[in-house]
């Protein structure tokens with residue numbers, strides 16, 4: 001397994017391979033990432049994983065500085081599952097000068113997480129487009145845990161006719177239901193014990209929808225209030241259609257998404273429901 005730190009090293013590696021599949025990450029790898037990588041391995045013989053904490057997608061006062069950077073441990077995990085290369089550039093390598101051109105995603109990027117993280121999806125779309133140009137994969141794998149991100153990337157690839165197939169991986173959870181996330185490592189033992197409540201509230205809504213309940217506003221409010229009672233600060237609990245528009249009475253497949261904070265740690269999750 002090669003660890004590539006520079007664009008020149010990446011190019012030299014890339015020309016030696018035909019079709020590659022690509023899993024972009026911010027590192028601090030867990031079983032959720034490894035599941036995406038296994039999916040990538042099923043689709044193309046050569047797999048490259050990027051590890052890059054992208055400053056463009058963090059707002060002022062967010063957790064860019066404390067975001068865990070664990071390249072050595074990540075490389076050991078990736079080597080054990082037999083990937084071909086890691087691309088782990090420095091910020092200066094990926095942005096040798098301040099980025100001047102940005103991908104502006106559509107209005108969807110200003111709703112849900114985008115309403116609480118202004119500019120976040122512009123930063124995500126911009127770095128993903130740049131990574132796509134550098135890596136030139138035929139397949140790229142993203143997790144459904146970041147469903148809004150997945151939707152925005154799919155739209156970007158469609159609108160720019162980017163010749164890459166986007167594959168979505170299921171959300172991998174701890175046994176108590178908590179979606180695995182690098183940010184779970186920030187939780188104190190007390191917060192970790194509370195953390196599965198976000199998923200529980202989403203699955204409660206899922207069950208209610210499947211049982212025929214259609215008072216979306218009430219379902220969202222009940223879930224928010226249940227979390228607030230336990231000490232969460234809730235950014236949103238939202239019942240949408242699969243394109244992430246607010247659900248209406250014609251909707252028959254729903255995405256139920258939530259973002260909420262336990263002290264300084266912000267967690268997101270989502271589940272799907274079908275009538």
Ligand SMILES: Nc1ncnc2c1ncn2[C@@H]1O[C@H](COP(=O)(O)OP(=O)(O)OP(=O)(O)O)[C@@H](O)[C@H]1O
Nearest residue numbers: 025026027032142143145146171172180181182183
């Ligand atoms: N539990 C999970 N199951 C499946 N995929 C996941 C999971 N968590 C993250 N991913 C996916 O891994 C890719 C890289 O995400 P990232 O490195 O930000 O991990 P993360 O654990 O979500 O960290 P963060 O705390 O920043 O949200 C994304 O496509 C994301 O959707």
Ligand SMILES: CC(C)(CO)[C@@H](O)C(=O)[O-]
Nearest residue numbers: 024025026054124127146
């Ligand atoms: C896609 C991504 C690697 C872009 O920085 C990031 O948003 C993530 O890890 O989900």
Ligand code: BAL
Nearest residue numbers: 026057058120146149
């Ligand atoms: N997994 C999404 C990356 C972020 O929260 O910045």
